[in-house]
Amino acid sequence: MAVITLDVDGTAHRLDVEPEMPLLYALRDELGLNNPRFGCGLAQCGSCTVLMDGQPIRACVVPVAAVTGKVQTLSGLGTAEEPHPVQQAFIDEQALFCGYCMNGWILYAAALLESDPNPSDEAIRQAFTGLKCRCGSHSAILRAVKRAAATLSDREG
Amino acid sequence: MGWYGTAVKRRDVLKGAGSLVVSLAVPGARRAMAADDRPLWRALSPAQLDTYLKIDETGRVTAFFGKMDMGQGVDISIAQIVAEELDLPLDRVDVVMGDTALTVNQGGASGSTGIERGANPLRNAAAEARRVLLELGAEMLGVDAGEVAVAEGAVYLRADPVRRAGFGELIGGGHFDVRLEWNGSYGNALDALGSAAPKDPSEYRVVGQPFPRRDLPEIVMGTHEYIVDVRVPDMMHGRVVRPPVAGSVPVSVNIDSIGAIAGARVVHEGDYLGVVAGREWDAVRAAQQLEVSWSEVEPPFPDMDDLYDHIRRAPVVRESAGGGRGADVAPDRDAVEAALARADRVLQAEYEFPFQSHGSMGPACAVCDYRGDSATLWTGSQKPHYAAEGVANILGLPAGNVRGIWVPGPGSYGRNDAGDAAMDAAVMSRAVSRPVRVQGTRAEGTAWDPKAPASVHFARAGLDAAGNVVGYEMRMKGFSAGDVESNESNPSYSYAGALLGWPNTSVHRLSNPGDRYGFPVNVRYWQTIAPLLERASPLRTAHLRDPLGPQNHFASECFMDEMAVAAGADPVEFRLRYLPDGRDADVLRAAAERYGWEPAVPGPEAPPSDGVVTGRGVAYTRRGLPVVAVIADVEVDLDTGRVWPRRFVVASDQGIVVNPLWLRRTIEGNIIHAVSRTLHEEVRFTPERVTSVDWISYPILEMVDAPEEIDIVLVNRPELPPYGAGEPSTRTVPPAIANAVFDATGLRIRRAPFSRERILAARRASADRQPG
Numbered sequence: 001m002a003v004i005t006l007d008v009d010g011t012a013h014r015l016d017v018e019p020e021m022p023l024l025y026a027l028r029d030e031l032g033l034n035n036p037r038f039g040c041g042l043a044q045c046g047s048c049t050v051l052m053d054g055q056p057i058r059a060c061v062v063p064v065a066a067v068t069g070k071v072q073t074l075s076g077l078g079t080a081e082e083p084h085p086v087q088q089a090f091i092d093e094q095a096l097f098c099g100y101c102m103n104g105w106i107l108y109a110a111a112l113l114e115s116d117p118n119p120s121d122e123a124i125r126q127a128f129t130g131l132k133c134r135c136g137s138h139s140a141i142l143r144a145v146k147r148a149a150a151t152l153s154d155r156e157g
Numbered sequence: 158m159g160w161y162g163t164a165v166k167r168r169d170v171l172k173g174a175g176s177l178v179v180s181l182a183v184p185g186a187r188r189a190m191a192a193d194d195r196p197l198w199r200a201l202s203p204a205q206l207d208t209y210l211k212i213d214e215t216g217r218v219t220a221f222f223g224k225m226d227m228g229q230g231v232d233i234s235i236a237q238i239v240a241e242e243l244d245l246p247l248d249r250v251d252v253v254m255g256d257t258a259l260t261v262n263q264g265g266a267s268g269s270t271g272i273e274r275g276a277n278p279l280r281n282a283a284a285e286a287r288r289v290l291l292e293l294g295a296e297m298l299g300v301d302a303g304e305v306a307v308a309e310g311a312v313y314l315r316a317d318p319v320r321r322a323g324f325g326e327l328i329g330g331g332h333f334d335v336r337l338e339w340n341g342s343y344g345n346a347l348d349a350l351g352s353a354a355p356k357d358p359s360e361y362r363v364v365g366q367p368f369p370r371r372d373l374p375e376i377v378m379g380t381h382e383y384i385v386d387v388r389v390p391d392m393m394h395g396r397v398v399r400p401p402v403a404g405s406v407p408v409s410v411n412i413d414s415i416g417a418i419a420g421a422r423v424v425h426e427g428d429y430l431g432v433v434a435g436r437e438w439d440a441v442r443a444a445q446q447l448e449v450s451w452s453e454v455e456p457p458f459p460d461m462d463d464l465y466d467h468i469r470r471a472p473v474v475r476e477s478a479g480g481g482r483g484a485d486v487a488p489d490r491d492a493v494e495a496a497l498a499r500a501d502r503v504l505q506a507e508y509e510f511p512f513q514s515h516g517s518m519g520p521a522c523a524v525c526d527y528r529g530d531s532a533t534l535w536t537g538s539q540k541p542h543y544a545a546e547g548v549a550n551i552l553g554l555p556a557g558n559v560r561g562i563w564v565p566g567p568g569s570y571g572r573n574d575a576g577d578a579a580m581d582a583a584v585m586s587r588a589v590s591r592p593v594r595v596q597g598t599r600a601e602g603t604a605w606d607p608k609a610p611a612s613v614h615f616a617r618a619g620l621d622a623a624g625n626v627v628g629y630e631m632r633m634k635g636f637s638a639g640d641v642e643s644n645e646s647n648p649s650y651s652y653a654g655a656l657l658g659w660p661n662t663s664v665h666r667l668s669n670p671g672d673r674y675g676f677p678v679n680v681r682y683w684q685t686i687a688p689l690l691e692r693a694s695p696l697r698t699a700h701l702r703d704p705l706g707p708q709n710h711f712a713s714e715c716f717m718d719e720m721a722v723a724a725g726a727d728p729v730e731f732r733l734r735y736l737p738d739g740r741d742a743d744v745l746r747a748a749a750e751r752y753g754w755e756p757a758v759p760g761p762e763a764p765p766s767d768g769v770v771t772g773r774g775v776a777y778t779r780r781g782l783p784v785v786a787v788i789a790d791v792e793v794d795l796d797t798g799r800v801w802p803r804r805f806v807v808a809s810d811q812g813i814v815v816n817p818l819w820l821r822r823t824i825e826g827n828i829i830h831a832v833s834r835t836l837h838e839e840v841r842f843t844p845e846r847v848t849s850v851d852w853i854s855y856p857i858l859e860m861v862d863a864p865e866e867i868d869i870v871l872v873n874r875p876e877l878p879p880y881g882a883g884e885p886s887t888r889t890v891p892p893a894i895a896n897a898v899f900d901a902t903g904l905r906i907r908r909a910p911f912s913r914e915r916i917l918a919a920r921r922a923s924a925d926r927q928p929g
């Protein structure tokens with residue numbers, strides 16, 4: 001066991017856990033957070049995605065001791081009153097079914113638009129390599145990401 | 158103490174807005190609900206209006222729905238139907254579902270019947286409630302019932318609309334205490350009639366509108382509660398321990414091997430083995446580290462390369478030309494032989510479809526709190542009423558002593574691993590006398606969930622000199638679809654039940670393609686073969702979205718195309734020759750029209766040997782009542798073998814449209830899921846075990862291959878009731894893509910999935926056949 005500090009959604013936490021415990025278990029079981037979810041435990045699906053210093057990581061395979069940056073979860077991205085434009089676009093497009101996969105899609109989309117505010121169709125598809133959705137939300141997700149990009153460029157312009 | 162006194166603490170009695178609202182202190186029962194008059198421990202009567210509807214003092218309506226929404230917006234459609242009958246704005250209707258203490262068993266999610274059947278008792282109850290409210294309103298206003306009308310949640314005097322009484326004033330919080338005429342059935346067949354007739358669809362204002370789902374904002378904000386988020390006091394974490402060779406069972410277990418993991422315990426009953434620990438990570442490690450010696454068994458499976466020949470060779474267990482659940486009907490083979498003997502030309506082809514996994518996004522999870530004489534089950538199963546009954550059975554409790562609470566899980570497309578997890582949690586909770594949460598690993602969600610069965614389809618047709626079909630035969634031979642029946646009340650059908658010695662109750666059944674082709678001789682039948690491993694098999698079969706639809710129609714609709722090519726006909730025109738006028742032909746025409754279909758015989762003029770080529774393919778199917786036609790535009794890269802279905806045009810007739818927005822979404826999701834099954838999905842195995850254990854060994858569709866456009870034509874039939882629209886489009890996708898691949902390349906792919914390797918192999922084989 002080791003004492004580890006984690007900054008999650010702007011709050012600092014001290015944990016006493018095995019350093020090799022994956023971040024996902026630390027977030028869920030030690031901190032009682034819900035939204036990053038177990039899908040594969042193998043970095044193959046994205047259900048467990050969180051952002052570390054703005055970059056998406058797979059919490060199921062990152063040992064908690066290796067987390068050096070600030071962690072942001074889907075629930076830390078926006079609020080019901082002030083949703084992130086990507087979240088709003090997913091609502092507007094009704095772009096999901098069960099939603100179990102959504103941590104990955106929304107957080108990867110947010111990170112993508114951060115670095116490329118006006119991505120091509122191809123760039124969006126490539127950015128989502130390695131993400132899974134079993135319910136077939138793909139086409140709706142593409143529409144949502146384009147809508148979010150349009151909203152963001154309206155705001156800039 | 159009874160379970161309702163322990164698990165369901167009826168604290169938090171809130172007095173709000175003059176109404177008594179009990180908020181159930183149970184995870185999963187998130188919505189505060191008007192449950193004060195709904196004793197949780199008493200079975201609800203399907204013959205009581207109050208079972209389906211409740212109106213509080215503010216006039217807000219709660220509809221209690223005994224089926225489920227699994228992410229297709231069924232609940233919003235139910236709210237629309239109830240709002241419609243009560244002349245209420247939609248935002249004043251809430252829908253409660255999935256809690257066995259609050260809803261009657263309407264069968265859970267099942268065969269896309271959420272609206273087709275599930276809406277009926279609610280529609281009737283709402284119509285009856287409106288009748289009662291009209292009477293109460295007339296009485297309160299001191300006039301005859303003929304002088305009042307209903308609008309916006311109030312009864313008003315026609316002659317003087319300011320004189321009105323709101324629903325809340327009329328009945329708020331009270332009982333209707335009105336009996337409905339219940340048909341005596343539970344499950345999908347449950348129906349109840351009131352004395353009032355529901356509205357005529359021509360008057361609909363709320364039904365038919367595109368309302369968004371209500372749970373979406375919470376989901377995208379990351380605040381939605383899923384089954385994996387349920388935590389109850391004193392809860393432990395359980396994991397099932399599975400054998401290294403399918404069919405082998407634990408002989409001895411070295412408990413000391415997990416002695417170093419604090420609080421870890423072994424659950425070993427009969428042939429069932431699991432571990433339980435206080436922390437989830439400890440349970441994961443204990444399952445990995447537990448030393449078990451397993452019984453020696455013969456490897457149960459054939460070589461994977463031999464799968465389809467195994468099916469061809471295997472003795473037939475059951476054969477029928479009828480439905481899987483009816484009596485056997487003998488196929489008229491003599492008629493086929495006679496017709497083929499008369500034919501000018503006989504075509505034949507064989508199609509092969511693999512085992513496929515539900516592979517839900519998250520491996521199944523369930524929590525069970527066993528209390529000796531009662532239990533509470535939290536489950537993501539799409540049939541929580543049956544799951545709770547199954548848990549009662551495996552625990553030896555009366556059915557009424559187990560409360561099942563559905564909490565949304567990862568999307569579910571039939572009888573997936575959720576039905577097993579409920580039983581696992583129950584068995585482990587009983588073993589440790591604590592609530593236990595079980596969640597599988599990815600391998601358990603992919604390798605150990607019940608599968609869609611593999612099959613071979615034998616097609617024959619005779620054509621006369623003019624290219625007319627004179628005789629047709631389609632035979633499906635494969636593993637029975639009924640190793641695991643979807644009704645979860647029988648523990649025999651679960652992994653735990655099988656290992657705890659519940660007798661085998663699997664049934665032998667398959668089905669035939671659904672269409673309306675009027676061939677002069679038209680014989681379809683199916684044959685089942687024995688399972689490879691009788692019990693607790695990772696290849697046991699069950700319902701997976703549109704059960705047997707993709708298999709059967711891959712064969713039947715590809716063969717239609719082969720017949721059209723042989724007859725030198727356009728495939729749309731060829732199908733229309735054999736379809737009666739009416740809904741089937743209309744749907745096919747609607748798809749062709751939207752697509753801008755120009756008639757042509759499928760296939761390239763000269764077979765291309767490399768580069769990217771394009772083609773189009775059509776398929777039409779019927780699933781009982783709903784009718785679907787699909788046209789796919791496909792791009793095939795002959796150098797890499799990649800098949801990319803870029804565009805789909807879908808025409809769909811499912812009777813009256815209740816919510817066009819979510820109907821479109823549902824069809825779109827089905828198409829994409831089916832694209833994944835068509836292009837990628839195949840459960841792999843060795844003689845010892847299933848080797849599809851993750852998303853690399855069981856690849857599914859990724860965004861790079863997702864279609865660019867899915868253009869959906871809804872053929873609205875306001876004169877018809879709503880038919881199940883959830884699954885029917887699935888079955889059209891494998892043949893539409895295969896037919897388009899043929900159109901593009903001249904390659905007839907008769908084995909799914911159409912992986913890159915398979916396309917490249919087919920191209921090589923065809924090049925070998927072509928001289929120089």
Ligand code: FES
Binds near residue numbers: 039045046058
């Ligand atoms: S759970 Fe982490 S990527 Fe699948």
Ligand code: FES
Binds near residue numbers: 096097132133
């Ligand atoms: S919406 Fe169900 S897995 Fe993506």
